[in-house]
Amino acid sequence: MRILGLLTAVAAGIWGATAIGADDIDPNIIIPEKILGSKHDFTGLNRRAGVAAMPGLAFSDYGTPCIYCHIPPDEEEIGSSFMGGIPGWNRFKQAGDSFSTYDSRTLDNKVRTPSSISLLCLSCHDGTMAVDMTVFKPDGWDSAEDAALHLKLNGADDLESCGKCHNGNAAHSIAIKHIGTDLTNDHPISMEYAGLNFKDQDFRPPDTPFGFNNGIKLYDNRVECATCHNVHNPDVKLLLRVGAEQLCETCHIK
Numbered sequence: 001m002r003i004l005g006l007l008t009a010v011a012a013g014i015w016g017a018t019a020i021g022a023d024d025i026d027p028n029i030i031i032p033e034k035i036l037g038s039k040h041d042f043t044g045l046n047r048r049a050g051v052a053a054m055p056g057l058a059f060s061d062y063g064t065p066c067i068y069c070h071i072p073p074d075e076e077e078i079g080s081s082f083m084g085g086i087p088g089w090n091r092f093k094q095a096g097d098s099f100s101t102y103d104s105r106t107l108d109n110k111v112r113t114p115s116s117i118s119l120l121c122l123s124c125h126d127g128t129m130a131v132d133m134t135v136f137k138p139d140g141w142d143s144a145e146d147a148a149l150h151l152k153l154n155g156a157d158d159l160e161s162c163g164k165c166h167n168g169n170a171a172h173s174i175a176i177k178h179i180g181t182d183l184t185n186d187h188p189i190s191m192e193y194a195g196l197n198f199k200d201q202d203f204r205p206p207d208t209p210f211g212f213n214n215g216i217k218l219y220d221n222r223v224e225c226a227t228c229h230n231v232h233n234p235d236v237k238l239l240l241r242v243g244a245e246q247l248c249e250t251c252h253i254k
């Protein structure tokens, strides 16, 4: 709901995609426009890549970049959950027990299912759903404008996958961005942060209930994809919140 309120506030300007100047601002503050021109700007990919085959054939160009993740302002009140959406986001929940989450003997907190904010990322990055598979389409969307294909972010060589072209030959390989549903090799997510209340001496206590002063963020005391990544800030490599050299030590003491 937090996000929705703010979205409404900025809606007038941004959904019409106008830019405001914004340079020296706190890294925690979100400047929605910064997503424009980044890899998550699905309305701009075609123009930048110069490949007419991407939107229009590979995925639907909804004309506004926000809608691929956020619920449009006029649908905020209803929300997406009743249509099988991830609570608070314009994306569908993965079916059933899709994910194998990271586990090890030494983990303080075990996780069975990722939280909503990480399900959001996985709704594209697990490669099981099309990148344009949103719960709500833009107001007045004409299904005749729908793309011929609705490709998924994975490296497979078929007409369901961006890998058809993104194989390292026709275009850069997309395989590395495809995380899949097996998260056992990735950093654990959606567990309570082990450094809360000095519980585990191997972790630094957070500076505030929302995380660390350098921008690393906790969500309801948990570590999520968005703890380390900020899709709204393409200034740091791989959309990280802080450079890789400082990232791990923000939390891990050894």
Ligand code: HEC
Residues within 6 Å of the ligand: 002, 003, 006, 007, 010, 014, 015, 030, 032, 033, 035, 036, 040, 041, 065, 066, 067, 068, 069, 070, 120, 217, 226, 230, 231, 232
């Ligand atoms: C790839 C998915 C994605 C796209 C596309 C996207 N956002 Fe976001 N947005 C997020 C995530 C994730 C957060 C939460 C980030 C955080 O907690 O720091 C967020 C947060 C926000 C917030 C702040 C909400 C808060 O509670 O602090 C605003 C405002 C916002 N987005 C607006 C926009 C606008 C406007 C657009 C289109 C120009 C857009 N977003 C495109 C994923 C996206």
Ligand code: HEC
Residues within 6 Å of the ligand: 103, 104, 105, 106, 107, 108, 109, 187, 188, 191, 192, 193, 194, 195, 216, 223, 227, 228, 247, 248, 249, 250, 251, 252
């Ligand atoms: C936001 C804080 C945070 C950051 C940043 C972070 N970690 Fe973690 N990491 C954790 C937490 C919390 C756990 C789970 C600890 C537990 O519950 O026992 C964890 C677990 C791990 C584990 C598994 C340990 C085990 O016992 O199985 C590895 C490996 C790891 N982190 C490596 C890294 C690396 C490498 C980086 C930098 C790229 C990093 N972490 C950044 C918080 C963080």
Ligand code: HEC
Residues within 6 Å of the ligand: 039, 040, 068, 069, 117, 120, 121, 122, 123, 124, 125, 131, 132, 153, 173, 174, 177, 225, 226, 229, 230, 231, 237, 238, 239
């Ligand atoms: C609507 C689909 C979609 C959603 C939702 C989404 N992503 Fe992505 N993401 C992509 C695509 C497409 C790329 C670019 C793939 C490529 O160029 O190889 C990408 C690229 C990335 C990259 C690599 C950026 C780079 O510079 O190479 C990171 C990191 C990333 N996403 C993290 C996230 C996180 C974290 C979230 C959730 C907050 C998220 N994504 C949500 C589609 C999505």
Ligand code: HEC
Residues within 6 Å of the ligand: 038, 039, 045, 048, 049, 050, 051, 053, 054, 058, 059, 131, 150, 151, 152, 153, 161, 162, 164, 165, 166, 170, 171, 172, 173
């Ligand atoms: C018909 C072939 C084709 C298909 C299908 C295709 N792409 Fe592309 N894409 C390209 C080419 C060619 C480029 C430009 C060269 C490059 O970046 O490797 C490109 C570039 C990109 C870029 C980089 C653009 C930038 O400016 O940063 C992203 C991100 C991307 N594609 C995502 C996708 C996603 C996601 C899909 C599936 C939904 C997809 N593409 C499907 C051919 C294709």
Ligand code: HEC
Residues within 6 Å of the ligand: 118, 121, 122, 125, 176, 177, 178, 179, 187, 188, 189, 223, 224, 225, 226, 227, 228, 229, 238, 240, 244, 247
């Ligand atoms: C503890 C911090 C941390 C968490 C949590 C985290 N990442 Fe990352 N991510 C990184 C770092 C560091 C890199 C770059 C080094 C690497 O590839 O491991 C990265 C790389 C990526 C890449 C780009 C791969 C490439 O090399 O182009 C994507 C996509 C991505 N992460 C998505 C996600 C998603 C989705 C989640 C949640 C399921 C997530 N990340 C959780 C730290 C994190």
